[in-house]
Amino acid sequence: MSELRKFLFDGLPVRGAIVRLTDAWQEVLRRRASNTTAGAYPAPVQSLLGEMTAAAVLMQSGIQFDGALVLQVFGDGPLKLAVVEVQSDLRVRATASLSGAVENGAALSELINQNGQGRCAITLDPARKQPGQQPYQGVVALSDGEGQGFERMAEVLQHYMRHSEQLDTVLVLAADAQVAAGLLIQRLPVKGEANLAGQASEGEDAAQADTQGQNEDFNRIAHLASTLKREELLTLDIDTVLRRLFWEERVLTFAPLTGEAGPRFACTCSRERVAQMIRGLGQAEAESILAERGDIEVGCEFCGQHYRFDAVDAAQIFAAPGSLPPGSQSVQ
Ligand SMILES: [Zn+2]
16 A cells, blocks of 8 residues: 655654555556556656656655645656646645657656756645735756756756755655655754754854755765665565664654555546636637537546536536536546
């Protein structure tokens, strides 16, 4: 079963989380494979989307936020867009769209950053928005700032965390057809509320320990974390990974988050949302689709659910904004 585990290093300003998505990730892949139009993902896309899914769960688990964390990459290459959305309660959905053939073994730059136009966006979309409130979004290039393109998602996100969020971060990610997994290690600010060490004194030592890249405890644990191999992350259970990496450290682990409390596949699409989208198209556009095809059929990219609206349904959408067409049914 999919599982998320958070942990702390006793007395040190370092926290971690490890995620192992099995059933949740397999469900994402199964739904895509059963989509006869799009078909299963090529291996490099599967691997990238799995790594993004694990990373998005880890990032969502590390913030106090009521809403969706959306991790996207988009750019130029055969992969047009990959999107992962994780709600605060760890419901997960993910999808990718392709515009061309993907070579076996294609790396990140070949998939989506062929001319340096690739971007990674992290959006925090609050569950309850104030009127006019925009979601927070951070966008970074898929390169290190000196033109060197990243070849792994973990590098992109480490770069983002260090530069945009000023957080020392190590991420190890891996995914295949069965498992999407990740390990996150982050340094907490030594000063302030999040001070777990509780012993930061004024003066040079404390200032040094609170400077990015300068905390010895973090650097030691980060080094241990970075020795974790892709294969180990995919095949070993969480306790074994933590023991192997940190057997010399005092690790305090929280209770495993699994089942309804843990990361799980769930789509947030609904007939009502699709109706809103059709309303957004405008009546003229909707009527032209109806004239051409007889009904408006919308398939959810994330879960494969199909929603069909005939002329009567569509007329009701525009006649009574906000209400659902009565008696309407979604079709599988
Ligand atoms: Zn859906």
